[in-house]
Amino acid sequence: MPSIDVIDETFLAVPRERVAAEFADPARWPSYWPDLRPEVAHDRGPAGLRWTVTGALVGTMEVWCEPEGDGTVLHFFLRADPAGPVPAGRPRRARWARAETDRRHRAFKAHAFALKRRLEDGRRAGVAPGEV
Template structure:
């Protein structure tokens, strides 16, 4: 996980999760900065590209320094949620295993966020099955 020229080691996480809801529904879950603080409490995020229903790109500060992106790709009757985190710990790890632990922690957290959104936003809907009508 180290890079050439004695550069600090980096964390590079890519995750994908299918949600059986439209991209606009997923985008709304990420629109509020209060959600960012809940999902990533030790990071300070600043939007550098707002792509609307296609997602967001942030600069990352705090425990990590780098960039993060949520890309929302329309697929069939839902959305493929792509998550990218490319960052370096603000405090260099003392041992290689510390970096590995940080990587594992961030990868598991990314998947937990995606699965939580899947459960909440799909509300039991299965792919290929139309959403339940909402009461009037």
């Protein structure tokens, strides 16, 4: 079982193709994950991507773009272990893993909300994507 296990969901009122396109561009990855080196393991087009990751962590990562109503649920998964040493002793390792999982979850959620603001571009609640 990996020591880092991040699971997140964010709804964006835009078609999944637009959301998936944001993650399909490798030039964006360093801004999302500056200390990770993702390598595409499976490109699922508008459904998203799966990566293997190296760098500060070693494991797998995924974005899944699920169509839902008038938009997309962006699912994010990161399951990995540290590439380097962690604090010694079971309680210290457990605290480190919880803190690192929380830090990575918060960082991705900040990116997801920024993406939501940018792609929805001021869309009012209750207005379908593409309508004024």
